[in-house]
Amino acid sequence: MQADGILGNLTLAELFPDTKLPRKLDDPxxxxxxxxxRLLGTREHPGVGSNPEIIEWVKDMKTLDYKSDDIPWCGLFVGHCISSTLDREPLPTRVLSARAWxxxxIATKPTPGAVMVFxxxxxxxxxxxxxxxxxxDADAYRILGGNQSDSVSLAWVAKSRFIxxxxxxTVSPPVPVEVTVARREPLSWKEA
Structure with a gap:
């Protein structure tokens, strides 16, 4: 194991070998x-002006030029969440490009906390x-993302759109686990 400063499943498995430690949505x-x-509910400002909190996320990514939440910001949201908590993690050179993610x-299977690209x-x-x-669920992934109906929210994205x-x-590789959630909302097609 490599030291990463995070008490993750691999470290816990070494410390407590007889304990099952599946990765769940509330894994610290x-x-x-x-x-x-924590950012759930953050919304962009409609019309003129931008939400200063969204613009502030750029400070974590010093080389990024981003001045308006009218520009799609799902990549900015993911970049902020990773760069503000994992300071040694290299980000894509084009953070704002969703496909660059x-x-x-490293590649993984869908599992809690994985970066999902569509x-x-x-x-x-x-x-x-x-x-x-x-x-x-059987047909869609539940995605916690930014710029989903102009906010940080949970949305359902069809598995057929998965890339x-x-x-x-810089974090220990996951042991992928599927988390089944009952869907009550329609599929999302409005992410930008």
Whole structure:
């Protein structure tokens, strides 16, 4: 194991080998996912002006030029959650591009806290959406993401739109676990 400063499942398994430690949505070692949960309800400002909190996220990514929440910000949200909690984690060079997150970290299967990348409009459009895995049902993933109906919220994204699941490279690899959630809302098609 490599030291990462996070008391994760691998460390706990070494300390307590007889204890089963499935990764769940409330796992305290998912610090980036905890930050995402903390931001639930954050909304962009409609019309003129931007939500200063969303603009403030740019400070975590010093080289990023972002001045208006009218610009799609799902990648900015994911970048903020990761860079503000995992200071050694390299981010994609194009943080704002949802599809760029498909090369982030290491590949994994969908599991709590995983970065989930989807296509938007059409598979070949180059447009996408990115957020965090927060459950699934037979046909869709529940995604905790930014710029979902202009807010940080939970939305259902069709599994047919799925491109990749990624995991921070500086954190111990996950033991993927499926979290089944009952869906009561329609599928999302409005992520930007």
């Amino acid at each position: 070692s998912l610090v980036w996912f905890k930050e995402a949960q 498909g090369a982030f970290g 296509w938007r409009k059409t598979r070949d459009s180059g447009l996408g959406h990115v957020g965090f895995y927060a459950g699934e 990749a699941a990624r995991w921070p490279a």
